[in-house]
Amino acid sequence: MPALVIGELLGVPADRHGELRDAATAMATFDASSNESATRLAEAVAWLAKTFTNVVRSKRDEPGDDLISGWVRTRDDADLLSEDELVSLAFLMMLAGLENAAHLCSNIFAALLTSKDPLGDWSARRREVIDAANPLPFAIRRFAVEDMTIGDHTIPKGDTVLLSLFGADSDPARAGRPSLMFGRGPHYCLGAQVTDLIVDVVIPELFVRYPHVRLAIAEPELEYRSSWRAHGLVTLPVTLAR
Numbered sequence: 001m002p003a004l005v006i007g008e009l010l011g012v013p014a015d016r017h018g019e020l021r022d023a024a025t026a027m028a029t030f031d032a033s034s035n036e037s038a039t040r041l042a043e044a045v046a047w048l049a050k051t052f053t054n055v056v057r058s059k060r061d062e063p064g065d066d067l068i069s070g071w072v073r074t075r076d077d078a079d080l081l082s083e084d085e086l087v088s089l090a091f092l093m094m095l096a097g098l099e100n101a102a103h104l105c106s107n108i109f110a111a112l113l114t115s116k117d118p119l120g121d122w123s124a125r126r127r128e129v130i131d132a133a134n135p136l137p138f139a140i141r142r143f144a145v146e147d148m149t150i151g152d153h154t155i156p157k158g159d160t161v162l163l164s165l166f167g168a169d170s171d172p173a174r175a176g177r178p179s180l181m182f183g184r185g186p187h188y189c190l191g192a193q194v195t196d197l198i199v200d201v202v203i204p205e206l207f208v209r210y211p212h213v214r215l216a217i218a219e220p221e222l223e224y225r226s227s228w229r230a231h232g233l234v235t236l237p238v239t240l241a242r
């Protein structure tokens, strides 16, 4: 679902959405211990690069009401981004959005399905539930451009710095500061609003379509991916009917 929403926003034609979903699945289910999975991932990445290249080219001749058409227009008017950069930007939108949004939705489902009143008043509780389901432990890595001293620690110039979003949000001194789930400042998540949109459609809809949905395993059996980069479930087995 997140892949199709992002694909549509970018302007990937509808007749490519089936392949887009397959490529997204290969990316989201990548298992580093499997050669077969690595081959599927490489094919998916090649397909996305080829498809975005074709979309960028075709939008110049036939622009639409989509992001890539807007980027092409801006690029042609202001001579800002090269074709490669436009393809990379489309790729980044897909990569940055897909895994996070998919994990966020399944983390939210897991939290709701293990609570006493699964959906409850969604609009009243959504902010708290979304913040608690954050799938992204760390921000994108930074590099110290000069020696930095923070508290008792010196970070030497050139070192990699990982900013812990989970740490910041669980800091007892946080008080009323808003969640850093989507970052802050100039690199604030470009997809924060579309994430809200996806979550508000996907989450209530499951409970409307399947009022008897429940977890098919005991809560302690829920298995999370072993990754420092992403906090998401390996699978979320549910029973849809009563």
Ligand code: HEM
Residues within 6 Å of the ligand: 006, 092, 093, 094, 096, 097, 098, 100, 101, 104, 134, 135, 136, 138, 139, 140, 141, 165, 180, 181, 182, 183, 184, 186, 187, 188, 189, 190, 191, 192, 194, 195
């Ligand atoms: C649960 C969902 C998501 C979470 C938790 C999340 C979180 C974040 C965070 C924390 C950053 C800032 C990273 C930093 O400063 O180091 C970021 C950046 C970004 N996000 Fe998201 N994101 C989500 C969904 C999406 C979606 C759906 C899209 C695209 C449709 C997206 C596109 C981006 C892009 C392109 C950036 C880079 C912005 C920049 O560097 O200027 N994200 N995201």
